[in-house]
Amino acid sequence: MHGELQTLGRAVKQAQYRQHRALDGALAAVGTTLAQWDALRAIARAPGASARALASATFQSEQAFGALAGRLVAQGLIERRPGHGRRIEHHLTPAGEKVLAAGHQVADKVLADCFAPLPAADRATLLGLLRRLNGEED
Numbered sequence: 328m329h330g331e332l333q334t335l336g337r338a339v340k341q342a343q344y345r346q347h348r349a350l351d352g353a354l355a356a357v358g359t360t361l362a363q364w365d366a367l368r369a370i371a372r373a374p375g376a377s378a379r380a381l382a383s384a385t386f387q388s389e390q391a392f393g394a395l396a397g398r399l400v401a402q403g404l405i406e407r408r409p410g411h412g413r414r415i416e417h418h419l420t421p422a423g424e425k426v427l428a429a430g431h432q433v434a435d436k437v438l439a440d441c442f443a444p445l446p447a448a449d450r451a452t453l454l455g456l457l458r459r460l461n462g463e464e465d
Contacts, residue, residue, distance in 0.1 A: 357429035364430040375416040
């Protein structure tokens with residue numbers, strides 16, 4: 328039994344790794360990385376969010392997200408603003424919105440290629456199964 332589960336776990340990791348490498352390589356053409364683009368996506372989904380919330384949304388530590396956010400500020404892609412108490416809010420700049428939009432176009436193509444071997448019904452099934460594993464509602 329453990330061999331089958333380990334094979335399954337490795338197959339999921341392999342698919343994720345291939346997808347991330349393809350996305351990271353393609354996003355370079357629009358001047359960003361997968362980590363940066365993912366941070367821009369998270370900020371766009373939750374404007375004004377704290378570093379703690381954004382770190383969680385992007386699967387990073389707070390320290391790693393803070394360093395990434397610093398680079399995004401230096402590139403003029405996001406702004407940090409004082410929030411309630413000691414909280415710092417994160418917002419996209421117009422330049423950040425442009426990079427995010429360009430990244431969406433790149434990601435749509437890359438992901439279409441990654442999932443092309445699966446018919447739409449299989450993709451829907453896979454998504455449902457992954458959501459169930461992650462404890463999400465369908």
